[in-house]
Amino acid sequence: MNPRTIAAVIAGKLAGAASRTLGRGGGTAVAGLAALRIDPALVSRLGSQAGAGAIAVTGTNGKTTTSLMLNRIATAAGLRPLHNRSGSNLMRGVAAMLVEEATLMGAVPGAAHRIAILEVDEATLPEIASAVPLRAIVFTNLFRDQLDRYGEVDTVAKAWERALRAEQRAKGSEQRDERPVLVLNADDPAVAHLGREAGLPVLYYGVEDASAGGPAGDHASDFRTCLQCGGELAYAATFYGHVGHWRCPACGTTRPRPDARATRVVLGDDATALRIETDDGEMNVALPLTGLYNAYNALAAAAGALALGLPRDAIVPALESFTAAFGRQERFSVDGRDVRVLLGKNPTGLNQVLRTIAAAPGEKRVVFFLNDGIADGRDVSWIWDADYEITQPQTAWVLAAGNRAEDLALRLKYAGYGDDVRVEHDTEWAVRRALQATPPGQTLYVIPTYTAMLEVRELLAKRAGAAHYWDEKQPAAAR
Amino acid sequence: MKLRVAHLYPRLMNIYGDRGNIMCLRHRCTARGIDFEVDDLGIGDRLDPAAYDLVFAGGAQDREQALVVQDLLATKADALREAVDAGVAALAVCGAYQLFGRFYREASGAELPGAAIFDLHTEHPGERAKRLIGNIVCEWESPEGLRTVVGFENHGGRTRLGPGVRPFARVRSGHGNNGEDGTEGAVYRNAIGTYVHGSLLPKNPALADHILRTALRRRHGDVDLAPLDDRAEERAHQAALRLRP
Numbered sequence: 136m137n138p139r140t141i142a143a144v145i146a147g148k149l150a151g152a153a154s155r156t157l158g159r160g161g162g163t164a165v166a167g168l169a170a171l172r173i174d175p176a177l178v179s180r181l182g183s184q185a186g187a188g189a190i191a192v193t194g195t196n197g198k199t200t201t202s203l204m205l206n207r208i209a210t211a212a213g214l215r216p217l218h219n220r221s222g223s224n225l226m227r228g229v230a231a232m233l234v235e236e237a238t239l240m241g242a243v244p245g246a247a248h249r250i251a252i253l254e255v256d257e258a259t260l261p262e263i264a265s266a267v268p269l270r271a272i273v274f275t276n277l278f279r280d281q282l283d284r285y286g287e288v289d290t291v292a293k294a295w296e297r298a299l300r301a302e303q304r305a306k307g308s309e310q311r312d313e314r315p316v317l318v319l320n321a322d323d324p325a326v327a328h329l330g331r332e333a334g335l336p337v338l339y340y341g342v343e344d345a346s347a348g349g350p351a352g353d354h355a356s357d358f359r360t361c362l363q364c365g366g367e368l369a370y371a372a373t374f375y376g377h378v379g380h381w382r383c384p385a386c387g388t389t390r391p392r393p394d395a396r397a398t399r400v401v402l403g404d405d406a407t408a409l410r411i412e413t414d415d416g417e418m419n420v421a422l423p424l425t426g427l428y429n430a431y432n433a434l435a436a437a438a439g440a441l442a443l444g445l446p447r448d449a450i451v452p453a454l455e456s457f458t459a460a461f462g463r464q465e466r467f468s469v470d471g472r473d474v475r476v477l478l479g480k481n482p483t484g485l486n487q488v489l490r491t492i493a494a495a496p497g498e499k500r501v502v503f504f505l506n507d508g509i510a511d512g513r514d515v516s517w518i519w520d521a522d523y524e525i526t527q528p529q530t531a532w533v534l535a536a537g538n539r540a541e542d543l544a545l546r547l548k549y550a551g552y553g554d555d556v557r558v559e560h561d562t563e564w565a566v567r568r569a570l571q572a573t574p575p576g577q578t579l580y581v582i583p584t585y586t587a588m589l590e591v592r593e594l595l596a597k598r599a600g601a602a603h604y605w606d607e608k609q610p611a612a613a614r
Numbered sequence: 615m616k617l618r619v620a621h622l623y624p625r626l627m628n629i630y631g632d633r634g635n636i637m638c639l640r641h642r643c644t645a646r647g648i649d650f651e652v653d654d655l656g657i658g659d660r661l662d663p664a665a666y667d668l669v670f671a672g673g674a675q676d677r678e679q680a681l682v683v684q685d686l687l688a689t690k691a692d693a694l695r696e697a698v699d700a701g702v703a704a705l706a707v708c709g710a711y712q713l714f715g716r717f718y719r720e721a722s723g724a725e726l727p728g729a730a731i732f733d734l735h736t737e738h739p740g741e742r743a744k745r746l747i748g749n750i751v752c753e754w755e756s757p758e759g760l761r762t763v764v765g766f767e768n769h770g771g772r773t774r775l776g777p778g779v780r781p782f783a784r785v786r787s788g789h790g791n792n793g794e795d796g797t798e799g800a801v802y803r804n805a806i807g808t809y810v811h812g813s814l815l816p817k818n819p820a821l822a823d824h825i826l827r828t829a830l831r832r833r834h835g836d837v838d839l840a841p842l843d844d845r846a847e848e849r850a851h852q853a854a855l856r857l858r859p
Contacts, residue, residue, distance in 0.1 A: 360626070360677065367625075507857075514766045519816075541852075542817070544849065546634075549816065554843050554845065555846060
């Protein structure tokens with residue numbers, strides 16, 4: 136192995152250990168940065184060792200859950216995933232995971248049975264795709280999220296197209312003997328568009344069951360115009376945002392027919408009955424998660440597994456025994472209270488979460504967190520595109536928390552929660568006040584943005600006696 | 615009494631929570647017994663210059679903006695100029711603010727004509743230049759005295775004002791029109807253009823009321839707007855004054 140890589144692995148392991156010892160979070164960013172500084176080609180050198188190849192999962196919403204589902208499917212198929220499962224999805228997060236897994240000699244143990252499952256930030260995909268030969272790339276959806284960081288949603292779409300063109304060119308050269316399969320959401324016009332000109336094999340997935348649709352008039356749609364001709368799109372069914380059965384009346388471009396089709400989606404309080412059909416047969420999944428977005432995540436993971444050629448009989452049991460990724464519909468039992476944490480970090484994702492909560496019976500107690508850290512997006516104007524109105528009629532108690540709690544309280548006032556919604560900046564106090572307002576036996580909904588989710592989760596885990604999220608060997612989500 | 619609003623391209627130009635501005639105007643009218651009516655005008659719809667008290671338009675991405683500009687010039691720009699010259703109020707945020715200028719010069723040097731409501735132009739300094747992004751606080755000379763306006767800005771283009779407009783506000787922290795001359799936005803008659811979103815109006819209730827007053831004045835004279843419970847608004851405004859840029 137390259138001495139530079141060995142030095143990078145050692146430096147990364149030391150930096151990660153030091154950071155954890157000091158109690159500064161998971162140490163993933165520090166370890167990854169330290170290793171990449173010594174060997175910028177580290178991700179390529181370690182990631183390419185996985186004998187079963189690599190798959191990337193990217194998109195605005197659903198990356199963490201979809202890649203965790205893929206992890207479970209690959210494990211059920213007898214593979215050992217190399218997976219950045221803590222949700223740290225920039226280059227440094229992938230590097231940190233590989234450093235953690237590698238031996239001090241810079242080798243990935245048991246490489247023959249390893250598969251790299253890489254959750255990749257939307258803007259990081261081009262970098263990852265050029266570093267690691269990918270067998271498949273799963274695209275979930277493309278919505279506005281952190282516009283202050285990327286500039287515009289279109290910037291992300293263009294970066295994806297560039298990355299895919301580079302992949303196509305690499306096919307001609309000596310470096311690659313296999314072209315990646317694009318696993319694309321047919322129902323999202325921005326994602327489906329990628330399949331049109333990439334010149335790569337495509338596996339489309341989509342929801343056929345139109346009864347799963349949400350109400351029309353969602354304010355959080357970002358691609359309402361045809362990417363071929365600029366005409367306004369028409370929808371026969373809308374699932375959420377701009378995701379649905381779309382077509383362009385102007386130029387005739389239509390949603391591609393999905394290869395993996397969800398022909399039945401029945402959402403329950405805690406579970407979803409999902410039937411996935413392909414030309415080779417059907418799979419019936421009792422998914423232990425609710426929310427249409429989780430049906431999409433399961434469908435994307437199943438389609439990714441099919442693209443990798445993983446056995447079908449690994450898919451159903453892995454999905455049926457799935458437990459939520461951290462902060463994405465996690466449940467904690469705190470002093471007899473049922474506390475549910477649902478990440479709400481952009482209008483589309485939050486609207487889905489609110490609909491899921493509204494579908495559950497009874498009065499609701501809710502604490503919303505709004506932070507404006509770099510990882511949350513510093514621009515909080517997206518809250519005006521989210522439909523907080525959805526849960527208002529059922530809400531008996533509400534608290535606006537986070538460092539932008541005042542913005543949130545004002546938005547909640549407009550949604551009818553009252554002229555003077557309670558505000559709390561301190562995360563620990565917010566959690567305490569919310570638990571106090573929730574009688575034992577009742578449910579508390581916690582809806583944080585990303586950085587707030589990390590803090591809240593740690594506090595709740597402490598009170599519920601669960602492990603820290605960065606305990607990668609034994610993720611709390613797995614119990 | 616009724617406020618009649620034309621909302622231009624509500625589907626194509628709503629990227630930074632712009633609909634919060636409409637929600638705010640609606641709330642501040644209905645709470646005072648003023649009827650509120652909004653017409654959504656999209657691609658192909660004509661603007662009747664005599665039918666509205668206020669015209670509102672928000673931000674868009676480049677792709678939508680290119681689509682909108684053709685339609686704006688073909689079906690709405692002449693009527694819009696006529697209306698604004700007759701004293702109709704207008705609020706243009708971010709992308710719409712740029713489109714309401716004389717032209718937009720792309721990094722390549724190509725010039726896209728605008729609706730020319732405001733005597734200003736916008737230049738894109740090239741892909742290498744930084745977008746002007748962050749929290750912004752500026753000072754606005756309201757009829758009641760100097761007021762702060764708070765929000766968020768995110769734009770690549772740099773706007774330069776001509777002699778036919780005056781700045782809407784002075785930048786206290788943030789970038790404003792171009793990050794150099796300290797100006798933010800533009801005012802021409804009763805039309806205001808600005809880069810501040812967030813949404814703009816909910817957190818700046820004094821500005822919202824100023825726009826309501828000027829919009830109602832043309833048909834109803836000076837209207838007394840009853841004070842509202844603005845505790846949540848005031849708290850959000852004060853909190854925004856303390857944010858780093």
